[in-house]
Amino acid sequence: MRTETAMLVVGHGSRDADGIEEFWELAAAIRAVSPVPVGFGFIELASPTVDEAIDALVADGATEIVSVPLVLLSAGHLKNDGPAALARARARHPEVRFRLARDLGIExxxxxxxxxxxxxxxxxxxxxxxxxxxxxxxxxxxxxxxxxxxxxxxxxxxxxxxxxxxxxxxxxxxxxxxxxxxxxxxxxxxxxxxxxxxxxxxxxxxxxxxxxxxxxxxxxxxxxxxxxxxxDPRLAALVVERYREARHGDVRMNCDLCAYRVQLPGYESKVGTPISLTPHGDAPARGRRGARRSTRAPAAPPRIPVRRGRFVVSDFRGYNPENHSPQPPAIEVSELSFAYQDGRQALSVVSLQVEPGERVALLGPNGAGKTSLVLQLNGVLTPSSGSVRISGLAVDRKNLAEVRRRVGVVFQDPDDQLFTPTVGRDVAFGPAHLGLRGDELDERVTEALSRVGLLDAVNRPPHRLSFGERRRAAVATVLAMHPEVLVLDEPTSNLDPAARREFADLVKRLGMTTLLVTHDLPYALELCPRSVVLDHGQIVADGPTREVLADTGFMTAHRLELPAGFNPLGG
Missing domain, CATH: 3.40.50.1400 (Rossmann fold)
Structure with missing residues (x-):
């Protein structure tokens, strides 16, 4: 009797003739690349059964059998019937060692x-x-x-x-x-x-x-x-890999979702050739055939013809290199990482590009890194590695004054930006520090207040304004600097419904490159066609806001919650 290891490939089984034929076609591909003898069996509906396949391998001298379930994702048969079959086999063949490999899975x-x-x-x-x-x-x-x-x-x-x-x-x-x-x-x-x-x-x-x-x-x-x-021949190679994992150990990340988002060396060059899915010839299928009239699958996938009509198109316009204009991106963050002095890693290899005129929502739970990223844009924080450019200008020490003119940040509390006796003097404060005086400075103030609808408040003290008016006055202090990028930090905080509406209308009317940092997800949907989601210092999503908010599994995973009854797909 020979002493050797063998592989057992376990299929579910089917009454469908074409399904069984394709199983044996893949079985042939597995045999061609396997380094050890291979047996094949089915849980149900087709032959040989798993028990029969195991007995045949043992009869051929196998003293160790690795069972590989030929299923895409772990389902009930893998968790129950597969181990049960091996338990029966151990009772019949106590001298044989059995191992159970994992499903093909997310690979x-x-x-x-x-x-x-x-x-x-x-x-x-x-x-x-x-x-x-x-x-x-x-x-x-x-x-x-x-x-x-x-x-x-x-x-x-x-x-x-x-x-x-x-x-x-x-x-x-x-x-x-x-x-x-x-x-x-x-x-x-x-x-x-x-x-x-x-x-x-x-x-x-x-x-x-x-x-x-x-x-x-x-x-x-x-x-x-x-x-x-x-x-598919690629799946045959994967079956053999699952066999090797079961025998020698599974070296991989614990989370499939993370493991295969990592671009391993050479991964991006793996481009497979689609196989032919035409009928499989006249050779008989091995298995228990059922009535072909009711179970036979179509020879080719259907193309379902319909008349073309009107359709809704998302208004998302993300960065597309083919449509990229000669104008540099308004915001360009490249592989940026940042850690605070206590060692806490706030941002990890973040890359982001925002085109001129885009309105983008920056979303994420508390502690995700949103504020840390925003403060990199105007040079308040300095990255540990990576770079930031604003309209092509590097954010560094020598360009700091111009960068801070280009990036206007409106804080969550407008009172942090309103500190002089009158609204007009608050708005004039920034341009005056740029050296503007006289009529030119007055024109800046008038222009900025007119854009936010507060020209009649120029001589009023800020504390006499409503909270919504103070929010708009804070925007005016930024607009007076003629910025190229507007950053709004939680702009709806403490606003009543009317003020929320007025502020949304203002943002749309300004038509500027805008980064909206918010937990107000319906507001993000209203204002921003595109959303970027940060979590644990990394970008975990970047796409159309409606699609991001509609992905309930993703939202839950990253601690984002829509208001009760709000449907991002509505309207």
């Missing part, structure tokens, strides 16, 4: 395969008007459902796939129609329905049927079907 090769399927379906669709309904099986296991949201989050990072919204075809929500409706409300003109499945089957047909029905009712959106992942 770059899985993400790359999904990306290729989505891109094939999206074809020439405009990424800014593209939405992707990433549809999973659905499970009563919350971990399996949560993992699909992680996959969606990672697919939305830098892959040019538009808006990604996860959904489920059974058990869990949102459903396929609900997911497509969210994409429509978020402004998608083209929606790609991407099944996050390894193999075809009844649920895949159900996804396509539900998508087609929704498309018929919504002719204003072009709906396209993407292929499932299938027998």
């Amino acid at each position: 770059p090769r899985v993400l790359d395969a999904a990306t290729d399927r989505i891109r094939d379906a999206a074809s020439d669709a405009d990424p800014e008007k593209l939405g992707v309904a990433l549809i999973g099986r659905g499970s009563s296991d919350p971990d399996a459902c949560a993992d699909l949201w992680k996959v969606g989050r990672l697919l939305s990072d830098g892959r040019g796939l538009g808006t990604i919204e996860p959904g489920f075809v059974s058990v869990a929500g949102p459903s396929v129609p609900e997911t497509l409706e969210r994409l429509r409300l978020l402004g998608a003109a083209t929606a790609v329905v991407a099944p996050f499945f390894l193999f075809p089957g009844v649920l895949l047909n159900r996804i396509h049927d539900q998508a087609a029905e929704w498309a018929t009712d919504h002719p204003e959106v072009t709906v396209r079907g993407a292929a499932h992942l299938g027998a």
